[in-house]
Amino acid sequence: MLQQVRGAALELLPAADYASITTVTKRRRGRPTKLGSLSADDPVCEQIDALHHQYQQGPCFDAVAQSEPVVVNDVSMETRWPAVMAAIVEHTQVRSMMSIQLTAAGQTFGALNVFAAHSDAFDTQTRDNAVVLATHAAVAVSAATRLESLNRALESRDLIGQVKGMLMERWSIDDSQAFAILSELSQESNVALVQVCTQLINAARHTAPPAPLDE
Structure with missing residues (x-):
């Protein structure tokens, strides 16, 4: 989805020669704490991304934290x-x-960045178009993220159900x-329930199931 957003920026904003996405790769209490980048192997965008990370500052980073576009004329x-x-x-x-925040449903996903080889490339109309694009893009990314989370939840439910079935059959519970x-098991080992189930599935393929815990 992010690759599609980047491609749409180059197609719909003629003034842009290059485009990249600054991504939120880690959050704490819902707030971005670590940023990454997506530049589709474009050497110019990769260089700009690398410089932002080297100095830990720049318009692409600032845009993640603010609603107004960050423009460098x-x-x-x-x-x-x-x-x-x-x-x-x-x-x-x-x-x-020019960098525009990607945010939807109360969550910030990153920023859309566009670059041009000449100065004063982004007039008011281009900025407005970029904001509209970023708004629609953020909604699309949000929907894709929710769908991915739902699929993971369904997969986790199926995995837990499979392991419960194994235990019920084995010990008649x-x-x-x-x-x-x-x-x-999850609490005592301080391991997520899904990971416990994965470990039990893997163990069942090679050894007998573990004995039930004493009450």
Whole structure:
């Protein structure tokens, strides 16, 4: 989905020569704490991404935390993030930058970044179009994320059900007793319930099932 967003930016924003996505790769209490990047093997975008990570600052990072687009009309004249801007001038031909937050349903997924080889590339109309694109893109990413989470939940439910069935058949216990055994194993080992079930499935393929816990 993020690759599609990046492609749509290049197609729908003629002023953009390059596009990348800054991604939220880690959260704490719902807030982004670690950022990654997606540039589809574009060397220019990869260079700009690398410079942002090297200096831990720049418009692509700032856009993740704010609702208004972050626009750099002339990289060579920009006084914010001076080290990053100087490095971009030295290592790339990019002279204009614009980053827009990707957020939907109360969750920030990252930022859409577009770059141009000449200064003052992004006029008001282009900015408005980019914001509309980012809004629709964020909704699409949110929907894809929810679908992925739902699929993982269904897979986890099926896995837990399979292991409960194994325990019920092995020890002639009911559903609630089997779940209680799995919950206790999870708590005692400090391992997630799904991981406990995965370990039991793997063990069952090679050894006899473990004995039930003493009450």
